[in-house]
Amino acid sequence: MRRKGDLPTKTCQVCGLPFTWRKKWADVWDEVKYCSERCRRNRSKRSTDERGEDDTR
Numbered sequence: 001m002r003r004k005g006d007l008p009t010k011t012c013q014v015c016g017l018p019f020t021w022r023k024k025w026a027d028v029w030d031e032v033k034y035c036s037e038r039c040r041r042n043r044s045k046r047s048t049d050e051r052g053e054d055d056t057r
């Protein structure tokens, strides 16, 4: 299905929600992976979590 003037969308890698192209991303759309700065920051938190090297259980 096509709509007039529909914009590209991506899925945020942190919160998993779809987000739509924005003007401010015009130059970096290929590199955009997160819906917001919050998610961008969350990601760096996560990457250390995944390794869990400092985490002793």
Ligand SMILES: [Zn+2]
Residues within 6 Å of the ligand: 012, 013, 014, 015, 016, 017, 034, 035, 036, 039
């Ligand atoms: Zn997000």
